[in-house]
Amino acid sequence: DSTPFTVDIAVPFKGHHIEPPPQVAETSPKELMSFFRDMSRMRRMEIAADQLYKSKLIRGFCHLYDGQEAVCIGMEAALTQQDNIITAYRDHCTYLGRGGTLPEVFSELMGRKDGCTLGKGGSMHFYKKENGFYGGHGIVGAQVPLGAGLAFAQKYEKVKAATFALYGDGAANQGQLFESLNIAALWDLPAVYVCENNHYGMGTAEWRAAKSPEYYKRGDYVPGLKVDGMDALAVKQAVKFAKDHAITKGPIMLEMDTYRYHGHSMSDPGSTYRTRDEISGVRQERDPIERIRKLILLKEIATVADLKNIEKEVKKEVEDAVAKAKESPQPDPSALFSNVYVKGYGSRAFGCDRKHSSAVLP
């Protein structure tokens, strides 16, 4: 049922140098059901990743997105795949939102051949270029000018679409963000700077890292909007507004007020720099999935049992994907030397012992 209806957005938008959009979002039963399903799938996926990490099937860094799902889901609801998205290392759900599949995610996390980058990139480096997802970046802040560059290319190619560059509250202090924003503003690039403010950069609370943690104002001369990032419909409305602004007038900044339930990455218990009460408070009062569940029930779009069923279904999906991924083989050893270049001109790439292992790059 895709009959549209409107929902009031509870938390008021706050504008900086701009009139905020109406405090109301259009949606439909169908959309709300897909929000519920997609966010539940993401939540399950991240929990499964946590378990795989603990059983040592995932190595290295692994940054989970649970708690922040509404940002991804709401954003996708307002965008097309002509629009670009680029983000940092906390990228599993963004990948899913852009059309990636669970088995690709789990295979990649376990470094297998069927992963989204054949096991070469790992958790932090997911991409889906054909659907406008440009990664998956490990260096804090770097994705932001890269995003402005994607917006530059859209404008250069006269594509009427925008690029959404996502970064954290910690990254929000990075100089390259300000450098690229100035250029984006000078050149009227269709770039949307999206600060996912989950209130901590690793173990550092926002106010300890930023003199001014009002991130939607940090563009100074660039307009900004503060959004309840736990409310997928608020995000959808804000992103629609921002996309339009970006295409017609140039860059704009969104601050998404959100929260990560997990620690920063797997080595961080996530409980030394914040209280358990704080976490459970957010879970109880602001959880993005629960909000949609409530709305669905309120509007009598589905029953409690229907929703439980969906949760069971996605749980199964995730389990199946994990099982499938576990079957995926490790990448072929020859992958060590592939993709160093697009064009290798027959030069030679060397292994650790060059007299023992090397390859000619085509």
Next chain:
Amino acid sequence: DSTPFTVDIAVPFKGHHIEPPPQVAETSPKELMSFFRDMSRMRRMEIAADQLYKSKLIRGFCHLYDGQEAVCIGMEAALTQQDNIITAYRDHCTYLGRGGTLPEVFSELMGRKDGCTLGKGGSMHFYKKENGFYGGHGIVGAQVPLGAGLAFAQKYEKVKAATFALYGDGAANQGQLFESLNIAALWDLPAVYVCENNHYGMGTAEWRAAKSPEYYKRGDYVPGLKVDGMDALAVKQAVKFAKDHAITKGPIMLEMDTYRYHGHSMSDPGSTYRTRDEISGVRQERDPIERIRKLILLKEIATVADLKNIEKEVKKEVEDAVAKAKESPQPDPSALFSNVYVKGYGSRAFGCDRKHSSAVLP
């Protein structure tokens, strides 16, 4: 005669998140006479450098400060040498202001032994640490966090003084400026960010490089003040105010509205991206030396002839210094290997042909 009197400051200060200081400066006949003499000396020095460059006695880059003298002079009038100054490559006059001498300047410019860095640094790298001058930096923007670091050290050592970090309108867009300002604000560092807005970064007019060329506002959440940088007394008053603010409350930004008469450096005629009318207009209406000359005459502190005499004297000083510098020998070849380290532990530094030239570093 050091009897104090007050002078109204013609161009109103503009404040950002701060109440500007009173529109009046205290001075004295003695101070005005020293302003006149010091600025005239600087002007002469830069013109002499221009000539030495043209006769190929100065090599490489050479950035002249004529037109901007009031910033340096006004600043020195409000500071002590416990306060630190750090600037970019346009540093000859800053060095003089901090107690350097003309022969040291010219010797350095010609790469001679009696230069302020024995000929090793050249035009862009003057220092006078004992008087609180920390260079002389060639990388646009880099001096700004370095200046914040000097301020950090003052605070750490509980010295009640401030650091003035000078940068151009072009540099004002550098990300490291915003990064360090955030830290300076978080840590309440006694740092004053001084944008010398001469309206061009090389051949680029301010508005082509900055979406918001209101540099005194670019600190966003940090207060700022716009100052007529062609008026030494306005500068003095603003710097006094800023120093006090920095020591008691933390960082503040000053925008000095100023102008460079010469091209960016010696290879730039300085006339392709701005009109000759613009330059001569500034010379006629805003010249920092002429302003002080008028004030001296108005207040009958000295006669036209007295001032002409001073100009003759400084001309002679400059000529003598040039002559003296020309006598200075090139640095000793052994200087090639000195100062690579403070402590070399007896390691060996190599020349271009290591079997022919090398040195043990003590």
Next chain:
Amino acid sequence: MQMNVRDALNSALDEEMTADSKVYLMGEEVGEYQGAYKVSKGLLQKFGPERVLDTPITEAGFTGIGVGSAFYGLKPIVEFMTFNFAMQAIDHIINSAAKTNYMSAGQISVPIVFRGPNGAAAGVAAQHSQCFAAWYGSCPGLKVLTPYSAEDARGLMKAAIRDPDPVVFLENELLYGESFPVSAEVLDPSFVLPIGKAKIERVGSDVTVTAFSKMVGYALKAAELLEKDGINVEVINLRSIRPLDRETINQSVRKTNRLVTVEEGWPQHGIGAEICMSVVEESFEYLDAPVERITGADVPMPYAANLERMAVPQIEDIVRAVKRACYRSASGK
């Protein structure tokens, strides 16, 4: 016909921008000012402000933008006023450009050229004189080109722009005004040089001298002087630091049995060291004398003319090293 390096670069940019509308140029002063060193002269007038973009002095920002646009499929040419300033943006050159094709398993290629003057100019002191050939040359995912002549400049620039991978293109300010003879073939818009291939600038039999950029000219002059002493020098213009043409170098050394490497950069972990290692690895038994290296002095660049002269390789340094390599007999080993 004669052509200077500046015009060679300018014509290459012009032709490739004409040939492919995805190619664009950005950097400080590349447009209205016509380039700090006038390499981009006339391009703004010809291609307009959409394709020739003046940037603020914010290397990290505009380099990131360039790389991002290459992710999308554009072919940016990012000019650094000099490569010293690229240090502010080196994270994007390495982490965002060089590694992305690999990390994405080929999904996102990065067809971008980073160009500008590299190494020492004249009298610009320590912060403006660094050679970055060895640093960039160490990074898989990058290609690093170092033209010497007008032919190199044209052929390698055109190759770099057409190449689908990130290319670091290291020019030399002191060569911009230098003129070289160029053939009709070199002037043809279809002219291009292969990436990863060195050029034997001078055939010789007694000793191999490798050099790149400005030092190729010095090596050739040294070879002329040495000719008078009866030493017949083979001069290899490396052209490409990465991929390094190990084959040409080793073949030459197998013929001459002696090797002198020349570079302007600092010695430690330099190009000379790599070439020596490569020859020891592949042609050890052919070496009749220790490899000699001539490099920039192992100090920050001083300003004073006499010190500066001591800090950058001179022709006499090359001559001396070649003589050492040659007068040492195989048995003296």
Next chain:
Amino acid sequence: MQMNVRDALNSALDEEMTADSKVYLMGEEVGEYQGAYKVSKGLLQKFGPERVLDTPITEAGFTGIGVGSAFYGLKPIVEFMTFNFAMQAIDHIINSAAKTNYMSAGQISVPIVFRGPNGAAAGVAAQHSQCFAAWYGSCPGLKVLTPYSAEDARGLMKAAIRDPDPVVFLENELLYGESFPVSAEVLDPSFVLPIGKAKIERVGSDVTVTAFSKMVGYALKAAELLEKDGINVEVINLRSIRPLDRETINQSVRKTNRLVTVEEGWPQHGIGAEICMSVVEESFEYLDAPVERITGADVPMPYAANLERMAVPQIEDIVRAVKRACYRSASGK
């Protein structure tokens, strides 16, 4: 007694901060979080927030601040969460820190330590695995230290903090938890190691193996295995990449006549190349076999465990290379 590298570093920081009030520590998560890898554990509690400063994630900004404060005379220790992130600040490390004492003719010295984990950890892929030893090691004005054991970590860290020049101190995440025997002398607060001196970790007669950081352990294990094959390996722990202890290396090679270099970084213009060149320059006639090098594979670091294993040197690589170096007879040259 046993001590792990983390505690060795922690105790060195603690002692030097106790001894000199000008020493302070800054970086991301060094304070309240106790260090991303807990190297700075307890220091905030002991020395207070004036001397242990948590910074925002803005490497260029805080590194510049650190260097500026060193100009003034403080002795900052700047922690990079890993050295990969120091690329954002490398302009300050090179242009502001390394070159200033020279440019100012000794007027402004820069007593600063840049420290943090360098090179590959486990499973962190291309952007988090780069080794910067060769880059920093190429720059005059810097000192570059690479501890292996707890003794190294303590002695070199204390030396670095006391040193009046900028020191790049490259740790290894995978070594933090590794324990080593330490003597009472090493535990004494007065203990310090000399900068610029390598350590012969194992005396041998047949072949010299040079290594640094984690690879010293691998080289020692390879030496044990090779012992069984009757090959007596001398293992040199470089400790200092710059100044490089050419004397110790050359002396060893003059004794063993064979050399294998080991490093985790990329090969081109690497530590191995420099060491090879140094031995060719100074001890060519002593070499009985080509120098062999074991390095990180010449690719960005892949994530998958099997590929990653192929991309970082393994003990078997060292064993194989040593055998090649030894079984090749002098006459076969």
